[in-house]
Amino acid sequence: MATQAAFMPGSKVETETFWGTVWSWLTTVDHKRIGILYGSSAFIFFLVGGIEALIMRLQLARPDNTLVGPERFNELFTMHGTTMIFLAVMPLSAAFFNYMIPLMIGARDVAFPRLNALSYWIFLSGALFLNSSWLFGLAPDGGWFGYANLTSAQFSPRHTIDFWMLGLQILGVSSMLAGFNFLVTIINMRAPGMTLMRMPVFIWMSFVTQFLLVLAFPAITVALILLMFDRFFGTLFYAPAAGGDPLLWQHLFWIFGHPEVYILILPAMGIVSEVLPTFSRKPLFGAPVVIYSGIMIGFFGFGVWSHHMFSVGMGPVADAAFSISTMLIAVPTGVKILNWIGTLWGGSIRFRTPLYFSLGFIAMFTMGGLSGVMHASPPVDLQQTDTYFVVAHFHYVLFGGSIFGLFSGIYYWWPKITGKLLDERLGLWHFWTMMLGFNMTFFPQHYLGLIGMPRRIYTYAPDLGWNFWNLISTIGSFLIAVSLLFFIANVIKTRRSGAVAGNDPWDARTLEWAIPSPPPVYNFARLPQVQDRDDFWLQKYGDGHGGAPRPKGSPVTAAEIAAIHMPPTSYWPLLLAIALAVMVSGLMISMVQVAIGGVLTLVLMYKFAMELHRPPGGHGH
């Protein structure tokens, strides 16, 4: 049975009716639409995770508070962490991978457009599955890292951990499929002349991230499989009574978990590496060095994982080995920071909102990196681990780093995606309120940690000296919430009355700015021929050594555009994602559902694979 007719440029089929529009979004395989889907979903879950945080901060604002009890607090910090990492930061990065990678490498779409859609729908089903736990009163409560054997059937008999465990498996499938897709896209679909070293640094950072995704997620997949078998089938992987070792979970989890934090930060670093040159009107200082540093961080990121385990008793040899590797990995990161500063130095700087967020990134991420290097020393870490000092550290790198970097990207690429500029004044209100609120929230937590406040406690006694800074921290968190209101207001306001962006509102350097905003469905009417890094800048201004701007070339003809063939829409990704969710959730309900879901999944995989195999009407692949 044929799926929807090919969406050809200029056709009006999709927008004629409301349900037609909905269906076109449900069956889209266009990387730009999928990017928007990821971005919108991620922002909503960012707000959900934020509300979970605000409730926690309200509870901790005063000693002996009774807003929420200990069980609810466990659920809140578990879901806040899981949501922010897997449902906010990662999909926000994915939104940029989806929208920007093909544009920046001069391609018309990703290597596997339907697989791309499948990744999104699997992500959404996993996110909804995980959050449905709230509705059943079974929100996960074992921490976002789910240490064994608290998560065993014996100590967590309710389905809370199952929601977490199965939800993460679903999300892992989504991430890995996307990782393969972008790997192949970046390797194989670059425009003619775009060698690897001519790729924009955002593409390089994304490239390394995809490797991390496909190599790190198998470790947590195995960790979760072992947990699932323990909980459902009575295996003994994490059972101390049978000789099992709960540390096996910690090792497998952090073998995933450490590359995961680089997955969370590298895209933001890539964004910053694009924004700084644009607003300094200078190329990235030492771009090859930044690229090699990114590669080193990715590779050596697999060798530091047990620095999350300095307090478990691995012994001096293991402690020392991981301590050294952790300190070493700070070097390429530091190199990047110097290169970013070197980019700004001597540049003709235009202060716009994207630049502010990138500058905020550099400052906040450096602070987070400094506290991180402190943790690299096991004796020092023994004081800091499991205290608010660590909470401060990772929020500086994840919020001050990733979130600030991602907002930089949002403000930077918003005009390209929507065709309208965001308002600068509201943008600055957002930035400064967020800077103030963020630092108010998390800076005092360094101090609170050092004077002894542990993590994951739902309340504290009034005579410990923690009261004042907890209150300040809570006020700061509400300032963060206010800052987001500025952003939301900006989005709403400029939907109608925003200034038209045009192709290249920032006078930027990379290929995505050479095409209209928003881009046509086929991206490039004529695929670019790339001659250098920052090729678009060179097209505009020449090479700065006397070489003239490049001649424009003949205008694109209607015949050329008519000859472009874009992939048709498809409903198999959506259906397959639903079948997968049915199968996985059945593990908590009945094996009959697992079997039905499994058969359905296999059948739909077959239909998915056969859709483009000898379709009627010729064009077989």
Add this chain to the structure above:
Amino acid sequence: MADHAAAHAVHDPNIGNTGLDNRKVGMWAFLGSDCMFFGSLIGTYLAYKGKSISGPLPHEVFDIPLTSYSAALLLASSLTMVLALAALQENRVKTAARWLFVTAMLGLHFVLNQVYEFTTFVLHHGLTLSTSLFGSSFFVLTGFHGAHVTGGVIWLLMLVTLAMRGKLDARDYTKVEIAGLYWHFVDIVWIAIFTVIYLIP
């Protein structure tokens, strides 16, 4: 004819500017990832080796002759797989389909041997998933490998069915090639498992 071939290659949306096929690059990336998956499972098995506090020991239950026979089956199936591909490249579809079918049957035989092995362990030796660390780690590791083989068998049989219906020919070389890559991978994982779990004392 060369022009037609060149034009066809340029028009083929699966071929990138590197001259490589997207699906082949994607399959190699997937196999790299699967190395990490099996690496984690093998690491778990080796971490727990010798640490079970009760239950039968590996050398008490392993049937080396049977397992060696199974290993030989998979190695043979890798040979039949490349023979299928060689036939398909010359558009000898019926021959290719036969070799694909033999490959699938060899794989099926492997899986049935494993089912027999698992049943023997449970019924004759009292070794189950929950008996000991050995039981848990052995069944999960080899079970997931067996699941990979089963998936491969299904994939191969689907290709055979397509060929019988006239819907598979030399144009689909890359599709069969990536099935072959997956199949060989499953074979080399078994080489690793066979040596590390069964042979090494």
Add this chain to the structure above:
Amino acid sequence: MAEHHAAAVATHGGGGGHATVKTYINVAIVLAIITAVEVASLYVPGVPGSVLVISLLAMSAVKFFLVVGFFMHLRYDHPIMRALFVGPLIIAIAIILAVMALFSAFVLLPRVVL
């Protein structure tokens, strides 16, 4: 038409260089021989454990790379494919060894007390 397609396939289906059916059969024979030797070595009396382990690992490594290089065609393929497989393989092996060390699983080397 099928000949056109076959020709097209031949130009881009095989990558640079190609193994022949004869090569495949030779490789298969070598694989069978090595497997036989591996199994037989278990029954040879008086071999020290460490020697047995090293030789078994070496023989399997040879089998592994024969299948990867010839049957999976990696020997003749674009270096990108090699990188996509060998890099992760190295990381996976390193992690297996690290986990073994962390769980004191080494019986071959002097026991490292961690």
